[in-house]
Amino acid sequence: MKIVREALAGTLESSDLMVRIAPHPDLEIVLQSEVMRQFGAQIEAVARDTLDKLGVTAALVVIEDKGALDCVIRARLQTVVQRAAEEWTAEWSALS
Amino acid sequence: MKLRRSMLFMPGSNAAMLSTAFVFKPDSVMFDLEDAVSLREKDAARMLTFHALRSGLYDGIETVVRINPLSSPFGMADLEAVVRAGVEVVRLPKTDSADDVHRLETEVERIERACGRAVGSTRLMAAIESASGVINAVSIASASKRLIGIALAAFDYVMDMQTERGDGTELYYARCAVLHAARCARIDAFDVVFPDVNDDAGFLKEVDLIRRLGFNGKSLINPRQIELLHNAYAPTVEEVDYARRVVAAAEQAETQGLGVIALNGKMIDAPIVEHARVVLRRAAAGGTRK
Incomplete structure (x- = not known):
């Protein structure tokens, strides 16, 4: 899925995250988290897996995590891609 | 025996509430995609609710989603998401006639067939929020075998009746009509939200009234009200x-x-x-x- 505009999703409230996305030559993820030491690798893995399933291969993704569960991370990333993509083509069955 | 005393409302857009509300153990949890969600967050709320339903966080608690009206730009997308996510009950807002339920049922069945979910496994609830809805409550309550209950929703109803929330007098006819319709159809009946979360005495007075009338339970907007409600409904x-x-x-x-x-x-x-x-x-x- 091609990212063609900047977009934002989520909040900076506890148990949530804010994610910004913008067009970029390749896929770059910048992650900040209050639980970076314990869960940083897991959060990035969930983010990469979510973007991979959406076919997003080129974008700058900036995540500011406030202790979100995996299901919230996926939801926020899918929302921001939906808002930034040229065309949203994902099936619900591919979003789990 | 399935108890439906407490139905806890939470905005589908609130990640913190979605991540934690299961700890309060309401009988049912209702993710709201309609009035509690701003227009620009409808997409985010739908996505969060989809994942909350699939997460397993709410195993053992009945899951309900209030979708936007099917006549709105959001209702059909909401329905696609929540039926595919495995929601137990879809709550239809602003139900004015049996035809509203029939249309919802047709769409639910189409989605069930498309995603491989057992036809009939998605249950329905109709919220009655207008004078027309109250007058048509009997036909609404018997409009589908999928219906597990009907709920009176007060805010829109009192506006439609050109009055305002007070001591309950303004809801007297609607409560009795909705309750009788539910009992005729052998389904559950749910009472309105009590809006003042700091007035425990007023809340318990209203709970005592609706319990004695025969309502199965009540919609709630604050987890603090769950224990009060469950205790009031428990036999001595x-x-x-x-x-x-x-x-x-x-x-x-x-x-x-x-x-x-x-x-x-x-x-x-x-x-x-x-x-x-x-x-x-x-x-x-x-x-x-x-």
């Missing part, structure tokens, strides 16, 4: 003790082939025995009043 120790003696007397009469049931010299008729069994089932499912 004395009621449970009396119910046990009634059921024992009925079983003894049946064993002895007696047509008349007596307890302490008083005749007990069949409705009292059935009520006693309901009291025991409620106690088994939810304990006794503290």
Whole structure:
């Protein structure tokens, strides 16, 4: 899925995250988290897996995590891609 | 016995509430995609709710989603998401007629077939929020076998009636009409939200009224109200003790082939025995009043 505009999703409230996305030559993820030491690798893995399933291969993704569960991370990333993509083509069955 | 005393509302866009509300153990949780979500967050709320439903966080708690009206730009996308995510009950807002339920049922069945979900496994609830809805409550309540209940929603209803929330007088006819419609259709009936979360005494007074009227439960907007509500709905120790003696007397009469049931010299008729069994089932499912 091609990212063609900047977009934002989520909040900076506890148990949530804010994610910004913008067009970029390749896929770059910048992650900040209050639980970076314990869960940083897991959060990035969930983010990469979510973007991979959406076919997003080129974008700058900036995540500011406030202790979100995996299901919230996926939801926020899918929302921001939906808002930034040229065309949203994902099936619900591919979003789990 | 499925208890539906408490239905906790939460905005589908609130990640923190979606991540934690299961700890309060309401009988049902209702993710709201409609009035509690701003227009620009409809997409985010739908996605969060989709994942919350699939996460397993709410296993053991009945999941309900209030979708946007199917006539709105959001309703159909909401329905696609939540049926595919495995929601147990879809709550239709602003139900004015049986046709609204029929249309919802048609779309739900189409989505079930498309995603491989068992046809009929998605249950429905209709929220009645207008004078038309109250007048048509009987036909709404019997419009689909998928319906598990109908709910009165007060905010829109009192506006439609050109009045405002007060001591409950303004809801008297609607409560009775919705309740009777539900009982005719053998489905559950849910009362309105009590809006002042700091007024426990007022909340309990309203709970006492709707419990005595016969409502199965109530919509809630604050988790603090759950324990108060469950306790008010629980039978007392004395009621449970009396119910046990009634059921024992009925079983003894049946064993002895007696047509008349007596307890302490008083005749007990069949409705009292059935009520006693309901009291025991409620106690088994939810304990006794503290």
